Amino acid sequence: MADKKTCAVIGSGIAGLAAAIRMANRGYAVSVFEANEAVGGKMGQINEQGYRFDTGPSVLTMPAYIDELFLLSQKNPRDYWNYNQLDPVFNYFFNDGTVIQSFHGKEKFAEEVASKTDDDAASIIKFLEGAETKFNITNEVFMQRSLHRPLNYLSMNTLKGILNFGKIEAFTSLNDSNRHRFKDYKTVRIFNRFASYNGSNPYEAPATLGIIPHFEMNMGTYFPEGGIYKIISSLQQLAEEIGVKFKMNTGVDEIIVEGNKAKGIITNEAKIDFDVVISNMDVYNTYHQLIPSAKKPTKTLNQERSSSVIVFYWGIKRKFDELRVHNLFYSDDDSLEYQKLFKEHSIANEATVYVNVTSKKNASDAPEGCENWFVMVNAPHIAGQSWDDLIASTRSNTIDMLNKVLKTDLEPLVDYEKILEPRILEKTGHSAFGSVFGNSSNSKFSAFLRHPNFSSRIKNLFFCGGTVHPGPSIPLSLLSAKIAVEMAD
Numbered sequence: 001m002a003d004k005k006t007c008a009v010i011g012s013g014i015a016g017l018a019a020a021i022r023m024a025n026r027g028y029a030v031s032v033f034e035a036n037e038a039v040g041g042k043m044g045q046i047n048e049q050g051y052r053f054d055t056g057p058s059v060l061t062m063p064a065y066i067d068e069l070f071l072l073s074q075k076n077p078r079d080y081w082n083y084n085q086l087d088p089v090f091n092y093f094f095n096d097g098t099v100i101q102s103f104h105g106k107e108k109f110a111e112e113v114a115s116k117t118d119d120d121a122a123s124i125i126k127f128l129e130g131a132e133t134k135f136n137i138t139n140e141v142f143m144q145r146s147l148h149r150p151l152n153y154l155s156m157n158t159l160k161g162i163l164n165f166g167k168i169e170a171f172t173s174l175n176d177s178n179r180h181r182f183k184d185y186k187t188v189r190i191f192n193r194f195a196s197y198n199g200s201n202p203y204e205a206p207a208t209l210g211i212i213p214h215f216e217m218n219m220g221t222y223f224p225e226g227g228i229y230k231i232i233s234s235l236q237q238l239a240e241e242i243g244v245k246f247k248m249n250t251g252v253d254e255i256i257v258e259g260n261k262a263k264g265i266i267t268n269e270a271k272i273d274f275d276v277v278i279s280n281m282d283v284y285n286t287y288h289q290l291i292p293s294a295k296k297p298t299k300t301l302n303q304e305r306s307s308s309v310i311v312f313y314w315g316i317k318r319k320f321d322e323l324r325v326h327n328l329f330y331s332d333d334d335s336l337e338y339q340k341l342f343k344e345h346s347i348a349n350e351a352t353v354y355v356n357v358t359s360k361k362n363a364s365d366a367p368e369g370c371e372n373w374f375v376m377v378n379a380p381h382i383a384g385q386s387w388d389d390l391i392a393s394t395r396s397n398t399i400d401m402l403n404k405v406l407k408t409d410l411e412p413l414v415d416y417e418k419i420l421e422p423r424i425l426e427k428t429g430h431s432a433f434g435s436v437f438g439n440s441s442n443s444k445f446s447a448f449l450r451h452p453n454f455s456s457r458i459k460n461l462f463f464c465g466g467t468v469h470p471g472p473s474i475p476l477s478l479l480s481a482k483i484a485v486e487m488a489d
Contacts, residue, residue, distance in 0.1 A: 012039035012280070057228060083224045087104040089217070092328050174210060205440070315367075315416030315417070382426060
């Protein structure tokens, strides 16, 4: 053990856990430092008054990326966690009473959309085939490796990607692309919404983001038995079994840099030397808080921030048969919604609402006859707003919208409530400006210009998580850890 190289991982989000597991499998003695009392970062959970809620990401795609960590450690993933495919995945609710179900597979979903909108099945199939093409072009070139190392461009896959670059629609906004393809505003709204998966504006973000439906609709969406937090607890168990040490309630105050090398960390308890440091902290905060004297990549760090969220965790004293695990209630005017969000740093009176109900699949998440509602509205990042007023008005408007569509009276049914909002995300989630996803993708190349997984100026310092390459979401965060570790070792 004394001869092992050492690695510090700052933060225990899913990328931090993945990085720790991968480094341990490469022979490093790994210590994870977490400022909070539980692992998981934004992927936490609430257990109160008979209700359980996953606090963060709720849509699971590409579970094989998680299984890979167990297989790498010579373990059977099914001994730790399991999952089942969801089909249908979403219920999409519109104010005129239309409900569109999101099915797995191109043909089935295309038939559903064609039966309930003015768009034909062929246009939906063509769109989803295009999403698959975008994935095939960008997967090896962009998602699986760093764009910031010249040697990575010297491959046949990269050459193919460059030759097919026009097919990823980097110079067209997602909204313009969708409006060109579809006649019905409902279809446009469905596919515009995927920009919110990384906190971006479909009226400005490139149509490259049209790749996201490929993960969800073509490749499949899954529900982990026990909920999303089961992924986190299983990865923590695996990490501990292979020798990773966890230091909870131990914030890192500084990364020690001598010359041009990261040499260790200073916590609220001690100064500790390490051969490698991997930060799973928001990259903006890593620079400004942990290495404040280092020269900063100002252009990257000062890009437009992503949106944030307001989440109402509601225990509901009734079951709603019309809901699934995943539900979206669309506003009538998404142009106003995104104008308010990104230009005015506010929230429209009628905003699209996402409702996640895990008790539909995991009955123990709510008392008998009740449901656990994770009710999310996109919010701006912190920019001087009066948050108490904005949260109160958003809560009222959200209840009004859900009452109208579901033909109910929600207020007396709310048996439990807790709220997550940008100030909490900034304070306890350590998200700069309360932005959930770091930088937005509201320019043609911003999705490709996220901070790299390494420091070009400080050796032995690496980065993983949703605020660096290749971006936010469970799959991309896991890939960020993989890229960082491959560079570190």
